[in-house]
Amino acid sequence: MPAESTPDAGIADGATMGGPGRGKGRRRKPRGKGRKAVLVTAWTAAGIVVLGGTGVGYLYFKLNGNIHSVDINQALGNDRPLKVDNGSENILVLGSDSRSGGNKKLGGGTDDGSARSDTAMIVHLYKGHKRASVVSIPRDTLIDRPECTDTKGTTYPAASGVMFNSAYSTGGAACAVKTVESITGIRMDHYLEVDFSGFKQLIDDLGGVPVTTTRNIDDPDSHLRLKAGTHTLDGTQALGLVRTRHGVGDGSDLGRIQLQQAFIKALAHQVEQIGVLSSPTKLYDLADTATKSVTTDSDLASVKDLASFAGGLKGISPSHMNMVTMPVAYDPVDPNRVVVQKAKARLIWDALKNDRAIPASAVQGSATGQAKGVVESS
Template sequence: MADSNGTAMAANSRARGIRATGRRRKGRTRRRRALTITLCALVSAVLLGGAGLGYVYFKLNGNLKGVDINAALGRDRPQNVDNGSMDILVMGSDSRAGKNGAYGRDEGGARSDTAMVVHVYKGHKKASVVSIPRDTMIKRPDCTTSGGRTVPGAQRAMFNTAYEVGGPACAVKTVESISGIRMDHFLEVDFTGFKKLIDALGGVDLTTTRPINDKDSHLHLPAGKHTLDGEQSLGLVRTRHGVPGGDGSDLGRIQLQQTFVKALMNQVRNVGVLTNPAKLYDIADTATKAVTTDTDLNSVGELTGLAKSLGAIGSDHIDMVTLPVTYDPADPERVVPLTKKSAQVWDALRQDKAIPKAATKGSAGDQGGTGRYVK
């Protein structure tokens, strides 16, 4: 596993954990425009939609769902370093329950289809995003779910099983154990919510350099410029086999997701909702129904504060990487972290520094083969 030292860190900080202010550290700046630095549509619509809607505060507040991460994890967490930065775990779940059943059979529990650690640097003018492949084999720690149930750990488990067996609290603890970094916040969206968010935004503009055809993700796009609706956007961020030149792995899909996030950010900045109250409300209503957060972000007021704090970050100030991995010798369909290189990534973020290029050089995460086919 990439890092194990995080599990031994005592939570002896003067801070109390995931705070209701939308920040854990000093150095917060206020901006008028909202930002997305997250998985697919989640944070973009949540943060944009939350701003300036006090007149429907209680309606939107009632839409939100929260999970008490602090209560579930207790004190066995990495130290909360007060250096002005912020770390957010953003996840997309692939539950097939309810309306999500169109994407496959419900096998009893959701898994983390996508996981990104968003590190916002001191001053909140730039960020790094580390995608964790769902098929990464890791040591999963013992967990206590938000409902108080104890889940035993495992010496060798796929990363996305943490969410499956223990929900958001176990996912957060697993990320903290492999990174040694305390997460300030948790944000999650599912398939159906993702589609609705994109549709509420009016779609996302992308260009494909070659045709994409994937019957499994219901995506069929000729080469050229497109405005993707919610269904097509979901197909793009889920496709593993439909992109020419891809290796059919989760690593190739991550490259598509990273490209999509930046395109989405640019779309949000140009959508003009701040001058269109009806559209702004529609996005906010859709977003707040679609997401699950930690309880300290579980209000429109806190999401608005987070949005204002992050409003200066543009897509050109976000460095997106994949956790350095190599294919698992025991199972070529799985990957394992490159210990030294992964440590470089997490150490840089822990110290609020840029991720060195050497940390990702030679990683299988940069070899998915799909990044150059979508822009």
């Protein structure tokens, strides 16, 4: 199939990864305020939705009406990787930085209602849905974007050497899925996107998320200041944590991804522990926020479908989530960008396609961002 012939589009083995020798002048350019790298926890939000999905009558229909959806299958047609029938599922999870609606007052990003994807993760659910692997795709990765058609029927030409997140800003969800499938050679079974303000509200509805920081974090850009120690982050602080890139590590998007991955595990642990069933009011607030926050593919466009899907995720504990970043190296031409390490990335895509664990060798020697271990679950 054509889709199977293009998994390496835009992938090149770059120079060796940047390390301690990269001076300040080679760090990535500061991003504008509010560039959202959040809501990479969509399956956790969906896990809350399953609780609300048991309701009937008015509450059920209100929650059902909250959900927005896009018809990915209609937009992409048949020119896609074959669906692998081995009991596994692959979900593309995006966090976009739309400045429309309630997101405007959170600052940064675009102010014309358009959006960009600052966070992208492939969530692979293994057969039986007891384990998951999560692969983060850095937004600054240079790729060859394939020709794609958005959900309104507009076709966009292919482009070479562009940033990964340009796929979403160009053609929305459909083009983002098309690009991920082109890079990986893996079919995305589902699509989930969660918005900026929804993430903040979800954390507040949960009563905050406990984390431990192993060093001070001070980033004026994300308005986050935390001393080393244990904190229960409210929605604003959590948003600042998953947005920060200059307060820790080497100031790159890769370091920010490491903070996001650590926070996801903390959030998943909090959802496990909170016992929302004991409070009908809290249960409804969480379900209402979660359903308002997500945009799904059309196969998950109702509370019933989303609840059924989310019900299969409840058995995945934080200890059974393997979180990695797509292997990349700093671009030798532009150190503010990264390129995929082709051979190492292929190890990951082959493992997921065959429902196997990601080999440790796939991420050894990749650029990291140097923020691992800064945030831990409390």
